[in-house]
Amino acid sequence: MANQPTGENCKELQAALDIISGKWKPIILFHLMENETLRFSELQRAIPEITKKMLTSQLRELEYNNIIDRKVYQQVPPKVEYSMSDYGHGLKPLLVSMRTWGFNHLEHLENLYGEDNEKVMEN
Amino acid sequence: MANQPTGENCKELQAALDIISGKWKPIILFHLMENETLRFSELQRAIPEITKKMLTSQLRELEYNNIIDRKVYQQVPPKVEYSMSDYGHGLKPLLVSMRTWGFNHLEHLENLYGEDNEKVMEN
DNA sequence: CTGTATCCCCTTTGATACTG
């Protein structure tokens, strides 16, 4: 997220990529798009392999970018709910377009390199 | 590009992201979208900060994914031309959508956090 | 001119323990 030279032309594209790229952001976004609101622990259960640290940091980035809302209930034990923000819903069409293109691309790669080929591409 | 858990749901989205994310791929793609064909050295001049190693590896990935074509002229000194493939042109609308969203998002961030704020976000 | 081959660094991600 720091050093992107990208010659003045595509800093906008990079801005978009910063939101949705990363190992966990896509799946977090999909869960929040499908679920209205989710608690921290519900997200953890939905994405079992993620650590609290990563879940926290990715949620914080999305919140900073106003894609999601974070609602804290002042109670013990704590309860925090995450949901897409109004603004964040504007990201949905883009995500859907990307998923569609990606779906077709995976098919395209199969046609090129065969059925059960995992992307090997060593070096 | 390796370990993406992404729970079966958004491997398609990840597939799309794999193509266009990375420090150099967006700018490489934009240059190739604007120029029909470019030689290796022309790309280097267009993106002065990139090293040969990175330029080579990113071009190879794009070629592997059939986004760009690589044409080698068997001559001395060597001459290699890169261009978007027919298939690769199908990526253009998506890239444009992302740039548009990113443009608006940068504006959105300005409204939220002020004019000359670089994204600070420590921690 | 168009690359490869090494070696090094830095950022991102992960494991684990601790806290209000």
Next chain:
DNA sequence: CAGTATCAAAGGGGATACAG
């Protein structure tokens, strides 16, 4: 429950030298 703190590992990216 919802995090933070600390330390370690991994992978992407960079500097430089060499090669066909």
